[in-house]
Amino acid sequence: DRIARKRDREFSEFRKRIKDADQFKVEASVFDDATYGALYKLVQDGHIDAFGGPISTGKEANVYTALSGDTEVAVKVYRINASDFKDMRSYLDGDPRFEGIGSDKKKVVTAWVRKESSNLKRARRAGVRTPEPIAVERNVLVMEYLGTEEGRSKRLSEVHIENPETAYEVVKEYTRRLYDAGLVHGDLSEYNIVFHEGQLYIIDLGQAVTIHHPNADDFLERDCRNVANFFARQGVDATPEELLAYVREY
Ligand code: ATP
Ligand code: MN
Structure with missing residues (x-):
């Protein structure tokens, strides 16, 4: 019609x-x-x-x-x-x-x-x-x-991190909060963390899985490895094992 x-x-x-x-x-x-x-x-x-x-x-x-x-x-x-x-x-x-x-x-x-x-x-x-x-x-x-208006906020991989210890603490806390909420990011790294208005933001959660996913543990281990290794390169005393233990701790 x-x-x-x-x-x-x-x-x-x-x-x-x-x-x-x-x-x-x-x-x-x-x-x-x-x-x-x-x-x-x-x-x-x-x-x-x-x-x-x-x-x-x-x-x-x-x-x-x-x-x-x-x-x-x-x-x-x-x-x-x-x-x-x-x-x-x-x-x-x-x-x-x-x-x-x-x-x-x-x-x-x-x-x-x-x-x-x-x-x-x-x-x-x-x-x-x-x-x-x-x-x-x-x-x-x-x-x-x-x-x-100038453009998108930059990824962690693209900025000079003024205070890597503090940034690591924040990402550590975020990873744990996600896990406590039943989620594993699955592609967490300096490429999916954005520095915006003085704060860190996690992006790209399409592939994030619930802790029921058969590979949830593998993904979490990989996320912890990416994050800890990145911050270790920034001079932070971070290891994948320590991060993983912190995230899984009750
Ligand atoms: P890639 O394969 O390139 O990683 P992707 O499919 O993983 O892309 P995203 O990581 O979600 O998609 O987005 C790609 C890029 O677009 C991000 O790295 C970021 O720079 C930018 N971006 C995504 N979402 C936003 C947003 N909400 N605000 C500003 N920029 C964003
Ligand atoms: Mn991405």
């Missing part, structure tokens, strides 16, 4: 506009219709008013800035086609929140994004600084932007 035709026309115009937008040019070929649909829905629902430039183009996801009213937000778009979803599927194993989602590619990516959002919420409730999740639509996550 007439309303449906109008809606289709509006969507086509939206898709064309995004496809032509400079910041999406390089990526145009990898966005499928479902992704345009998700971005359109986020605009319709008032979560996004204008798209900004790319912050990061990773293996599985691209992160962009966008405006929501006057507020800058971060938009993480998982590329359904590029996603290594067989690997993604394995990170959902044993997670009581995502039982029986099967192995359909789109469903796995969608579950992954919902998992990232709920992990961010759970981490925040546990007293760990992370970007606040704002909205989820299919393979797209809208969240709080860590940065200024």
Whole structure:
């Protein structure tokens, strides 16, 4: 009918506009219709008013800035086609929140994004600084932007750490709080910790698993190894064993 035709026309115009937008040019070929649909829905629902430039183009996801009213937000778009979803599927194993989602590619990516959002919420409730999740639509996550108009806040790997002992204490405490909340990050390192407004933030919780995951212990050990070795290189008296013991201690 007439309303449906109008809606289709509006969507086509939206898709064309995004496809032509400079910041999406390089990526145009990898966005499928479902992704345009998700971005359109986020605009319709008032979560996004204008798209900004790319912050990061990773293996599985691209992160962009966008405006929501006057507020800058971060938009993480998982590329359904590029996603290594067989690997993604394995990170959902044993997670009581995502039982029986099967192995359909789109469903796995969608579950992954919902998992990232709920992990961010759970981490925040546990007293760990992370970007606040704002909205989820299919393979797209809208969240709080860590940065200024000048650009995104830097990763720990990119800054000179003034006081590594204090930074280590904070990351140590975050790792323990996550674990107490039943989560293991699974990719914790200086690349997924951001220094923003004088505070440390943990990002990238998509692959974080609950402690019920069959590999939770291995992931925790790896996280502790990455973190302790990084801070040891900064001159801190840190070891993976000591960190692991601290995190697991009651
Ligand atoms: P990669 O494979 O490059 O690690 P990824 O899929 O792991 O990417 P993220 O780590 O979540 O995705 O994001 C990639 C980069 O984008 C981060 O290292 C960070 O610099 C930036 N970024 C992500 N989320 C935000 C945010 N909320 N605010 C500001 N910058 C962000
Ligand atoms: Mn990352």
